[in-house]
Structure formats: C-alpha cells, structure tokens
Amino acid sequence: MSVIPKIEAFAEDLTAIRQDFHAHPELGFEETRTSGIVAEKLRAYGVDEVHEGIGGTGVVGIIKGSGGGNRRVGLRADMDALPIEEASGVPYASTNPGRMHACGHDGHTTMLLGAARYLAETRDFDGTAVLIFQPAEEGLGGARRMIAEGLFEKFPCDEIYGMHNDPNSEPGIVTVTPGPGMAGACFFDITVKGTGSHAAMPHQSKDPIVIGTALVQQLQSVVSRNTPPTKPIVLSVTTFNAGSAYNVVPGSATITGTVRYFHDDVIEMASERIRELCAGLSQAYGVEIDVDIRNVFDVLMNDPDLSEAYVAAASDVVGQSASLTDDQMTGSEDFADMLKVVPGAYCRVGHAGSIPLHNPAFVLDDAILPVGASVYARIVETRLPVSGG
Incomplete structure (x- = not known):
C-alpha cells in the first residue's frame, strides 16, 4: 500500500x-x-x-x-x-x-x-x-x-x-x-384502519393486529412467488406498531418497510402486488387499508x-x-x-x-x-x- x-x-x-x-x-x-x-x-x-x-x-x-x-x-x-x-x-x-x-x-x-x-x-x-x-x-x-x-x-x-x-x-x-452497483429502494407505509374494542370482547372489533400480521406474511410472497429468481429483489417489513394497553384491541396498525431492486419492471410488479394484497385483505376483513409507496433511491x-x-x-x-x-x-x-x-x-x-x-x-x-x-x-x-x- x-x-x-x-x-x-x-x-x-x-x-x-x-x-x-x-x-x-x-x-x-x-x-x-x-x-x-x-x-x-x-x-x-x-x-x-x-x-x-x-x-x-x-x-x-x-x-x-x-x-x-x-x-x-x-x-x-x-x-x-x-x-x-x-x-x-x-x-x-x-x-x-x-x-x-x-x-x-x-x-x-x-x-x-x-x-x-x-x-x-x-x-x-x-x-x-x-x-x-x-x-x-x-x-x-x-x-x-x-x-x-x-x-x-x-x-x-x-x-x-x-x-x-x-x-x-x-x-x-x-x-x-x-x-x-447498488440497489434502488422504495419505502412503504401501510395503515390498517380497523375497529377497536375491549380485549375481552374481540368479536366486537375488526382487529388490525390480526389483519396486519396476515398482511406481513403475505408480503413475503411478493419475492418468493412473484419475482423471477434471476432478478434480485429484497422486501423487508421493518416496523409494526399497534396498541397501547393490555385490555384494548386497537383501532389501527401501521406497517412500514423497504423494497430493494435492480430492475424497473421488478419494482413496478412489487408495488402493484403490495397494493393488490392490501386491497384483497381490505375487502376480506371489511376494513380500510391505506398504502403509500415512494421511491427514495435510484x-x-x-x-x-x-x-x-x-x-x-x-x-x-x-x-x-x-x-x-x-x-x-x-x-x-x-x-x-x-x-x-x-x-x-x-x-x-x-x-x-x-x-x-x-x-x-x-x-x-x-x-x-x-x-x-x-x-x-x-x-x-x-x-x-x-x-x-
């Protein structure tokens, strides 16, 4: 040297x-x-x-x-x-x-x-x-x-x-x-707007934690079941925030994360699949799910x-x-x-x-x-x- x-x-x-x-x-x-x-x-x-x-x-x-x-x-x-x-x-x-x-x-x-x-x-x-x-x-x-x-x-x-x-x-x-040389990146913010209730009477709720955890699991399929293995992509959920008390089913949950990619067609597909999964769970559970996906790095x-x-x-x-x-x-x-x-x-x-x-x-x-x-x-x-x- x-x-x-x-x-x-x-x-x-x-x-x-x-x-x-x-x-x-x-x-x-x-x-x-x-x-x-x-x-x-x-x-x-x-x-x-x-x-x-x-x-x-x-x-x-x-x-x-x-x-x-x-x-x-x-x-x-x-x-x-x-x-x-x-x-x-x-x-x-x-x-x-x-x-x-x-x-x-x-x-x-x-x-x-x-x-x-x-x-x-x-x-x-x-x-x-x-x-x-x-x-x-x-x-x-x-x-x-x-x-x-x-x-x-x-x-x-x-x-x-x-x-x-x-x-x-x-x-x-x-x-x-x-x-x-390095991946592009999008950040995403997802808000599940459910209905809160007493934790002893969860049937009165539309539990955003149950819905949100199901969504987190389904998001993993974007990489494993939708992306060609020859085109690298990483999807990571990095925060899940909901609730503030032992005896309350919260009214909402927020999920955030990032997607890293090298090909424009891959990030377009991933963004669309995230929105589709959110729309499907929204309809299945009868709740509103807001999605914001934004590019932060090329x-x-x-x-x-x-x-x-x-x-x-x-x-x-x-x-x-x-x-x-x-x-x-x-x-x-x-x-x-x-x-x-x-x-x-x-x-x-x-x-x-x-x-x-x-x-x-x-x-x-x-x-x-x-x-x-x-x-x-x-x-x-x-x-x-x-x-x-």
Missing part, C-alpha cells in the same frame, strides 16, 4: 477530526455543527471557494489546479448520522443521545477533507476539483435536494466520484462494480469507463488490491441521483473490523482515512493531468 506521503503526514489530524465528528453526530438536514467545521477547515486549507447552505446544510468547495484547463471533477462525501443509540464503547462515542455515526459518514467527510487539504497544497492537476459535502443521505433525499437547488448548474462537473467504507472487506481492498449506475479509471487511480494507492467486481450490493445510496446527472463511479474501501454497518456497535477503522483521502486525490490528479505529466 502506498498512501500519498503528504496525506500520511497529517493522518493523526484526520483521526482527530473524524473522532470529533463521531462524538457529535447529527441527523440529515441537521448537520449544522458538522458543515460549519467542514467550511472552516476548507478555508483554513486554502480552498479557493467555499459555499455553504447548498441543499440545506451542504457545503461545496472549489480548488483550481495549477494548469488552465476547463475540465471539472467532482468528489462527494456524505455527512449525516443515523437515529441509533451507540453501543460501541469507544472513548469518543456519541454525546448526542439517539444519534450515531453507524454508517461511517464521519469517515467519508474526513477523507474528503484530507483530499481537500492535499489538493489545495499541491494543485498538481489541470482543471478544477469540486468538493461536495452532502447532507441527509440516509433516506431523506439530500442529493436530490442539492440537485434541485442547482448544484450542477452552479458547480458543473464533467465526472464525479464517491466512496463508502466497507467493514465486510479487508483493509486496503478497493472495489468498483461497473454498471448497476439504482446506482457506475459508468463502465470511469469505473476502470477509478480502479486505475486507486491502484496507485493500494496496488493490486484495487479491482473491478461484479458484486452488486442490495444496500442503496443516494449518490445514485448524482450519477443520473453526471457520469462517474462509486467505490468501496475495505477496513478492519467485524461489526456491520448500521449496527450500534459499529467502529470505523481510522487507518482507512489516509487511504480514502489518497484515492480521492489520485482520481483528481489522474483525470486532470498536468500537461506533460
């Missing part, structure tokens, strides 16, 4: 920044402290332009290279935390109850800051680096809001790159999946040529540990929305640790910070080479 020496020299600074972010996590569109520190650091590093308030709490930095080229390469990192109570036991654990960086966005933000510091110091590229610090990646539409507020009109990019830490891999492994599409370019740049940092892969992830990422507007690619960077993402005990390996920062920096330098370099 050959981390850029200038970045390795300030690796301890990156660790301190990351652990401070980790101790003060903020949810989507609430990242005021985080974005304030990001803007402050960018200015201290000598970044040419720093723009705040893009997409609510987003920040964009502009660094001009030593040449006079017109091409612009975007680098993106996400800043938000998750609504999780931390149980990692690290000394820099979250000080904000019910908030945790359980997905490593504190690391992504820090790695992009590391790249910013290096690129601003060296400027060994011909063109412009556009640094995008995005809010609200965790299902709240931060990328879509930045785009809607004119992100790429104000700060145009010819190509764009993002990354994610990967505790399921090994330290120093960098992979990119050309084409569809399928993440990596440009094949830029995927190869990303791996080539990463190879300068991690050698043969950088590679293309056909490993599609059923997780979702709203960087997909940016890739629908600007071609680019998204890589995964492995690190030490055995606890999965979105787990209250997750710990990010700080050794990944100079690696990710170096990969970000090298893609700018290789895609915007100085004339004769």
Whole structure:
C-alpha cells in the first residue's frame, strides 16, 4: 500500500477530526455543527471557494489546479448520522443521545477533507476539483435536494466520484462494480384502519393486529412467488406498531418497510402486488387499508469507463488490491441521483473490523482515512493531468 506521503503526514489530524465528528453526530438536514467545521477547515486549507447552505446544510468547495484547463471533477462525501443509540464503547462515542455515526459518514467527510487539504497544497492537476459535502443521505433525499437547488448548474462537473467504507472487506481492498452497483429502494407505509374494542370482547372489533400480521406474511410472497429468481429483489417489513394497553384491541396498525431492486419492471410488479394484497385483505376483513409507496433511491449506475479509471487511480494507492467486481450490493445510496446527472463511479474501501454497518456497535477503522483521502486525490490528479505529466 502506498498512501500519498503528504496525506500520511497529517493522518493523526484526520483521526482527530473524524473522532470529533463521531462524538457529535447529527441527523440529515441537521448537520449544522458538522458543515460549519467542514467550511472552516476548507478555508483554513486554502480552498479557493467555499459555499455553504447548498441543499440545506451542504457545503461545496472549489480548488483550481495549477494548469488552465476547463475540465471539472467532482468528489462527494456524505455527512449525516443515523437515529441509533451507540453501543460501541469507544472513548469518543456519541454525546448526542439517539444519534450515531453507524454508517461511517464521519469517515467519508474526513477523507474528503484530507483530499481537500492535499489538493489545495499541491494543485498538481489541470482543471478544477469540486468538493461536495452532502447532507441527509440516509433516506431523506439530500442529493436530490442539492440537485434541485442547482448544484450542477452552479458547480458543473464533467465526472464525479464517491466512496463508502466497507467493514465486510479487508483493509486496503478497493472495489468498483461497473454498471448497476447498488440497489434502488422504495419505502412503504401501510395503515390498517380497523375497529377497536375491549380485549375481552374481540368479536366486537375488526382487529388490525390480526389483519396486519396476515398482511406481513403475505408480503413475503411478493419475492418468493412473484419475482423471477434471476432478478434480485429484497422486501423487508421493518416496523409494526399497534396498541397501547393490555385490555384494548386497537383501532389501527401501521406497517412500514423497504423494497430493494435492480430492475424497473421488478419494482413496478412489487408495488402493484403490495397494493393488490392490501386491497384483497381490505375487502376480506371489511376494513380500510391505506398504502403509500415512494421511491427514495435510484439504482446506482457506475459508468463502465470511469469505473476502470477509478480502479486505475486507486491502484496507485493500494496496488493490486484495487479491482473491478461484479458484486452488486442490495444496500442503496443516494449518490445514485448524482450519477443520473453526471457520469462517474462509486467505490468501496475495505477496513478492519467485524461489526456491520448500521449496527450500534459499529467502529470505523481510522487507518482507512489516509487511504480514502489518497484515492480521492489520485482520481483528481489522474483525470486532470498536468500537461506533460
């Protein structure tokens, strides 16, 4: 592994920044402290332009290279935390109850800051680096809001790159999946409007718990009995809420969940089947069942040529540990929305640790910070080479 020496020299600074972010996590569109520190650091590093308030709490930095080229390469990192109570036991654990960086966005933000510091110091590229610090990646539409507020009109990019830490891999492994790399996602909310009663006289009710549990079971058939096995899909019910007392049959129940997919025809089929199952149970039990299904993530599409370019740049940092892969992830990422507007690619960077993402005990390996920062920096330098370099 050959981390850029200038970045390795300030690796301890990156660790301190990351652990401070980790101790003060903020949810989507609430990242005021985080974005304030990001803007402050960018200015201290000598970044040419720093723009705040893009997409609510987003920040964009502009660094001009030593040449006079017109091409612009975007680098993106996400800043938000998750609504999780931390149980990692690290000394820099979250000080904000019910908030945790359980997905490593504190690391992504820090790695992009590391790249910013290096690129601003060296400027060994011909063109412009556009640094995008995005809010609200965790299902709240931060990328879509930045785009809607004119992100790429104000700060145009010819190509764009993002990354994610990967505790399921090994330290120093960098992979990119050309084409569809991560799943699209829909969230669904279902409300069963039954009739409540005394629990001792349930015959007077239209029990939403009985109806709702039947629905949960039937939803599993969407994958097992309606979807071609050659087209991956995941349907997960993640909450079921009803009732508040031992002796009361409640009047309603709410069910929520998510569907992950790679093919438009599959999500269209799944959405229709969910609605049909709800309509059937509504008629069978004589109740009203409301259904809301909404897209929150598109399928993440990596440009094949830029995927190869990303791996080539990463190879300068991690050698043969950088590679293309056909490993599609059923997780979702709203960087997909940016890739629908600007071609680019998204890589995964492995690190030490055995606890999965979105787990209250997750710990990010700080050794990944100079690696990710170096990969970000090298893609700018290789895609915007100085004339004769």
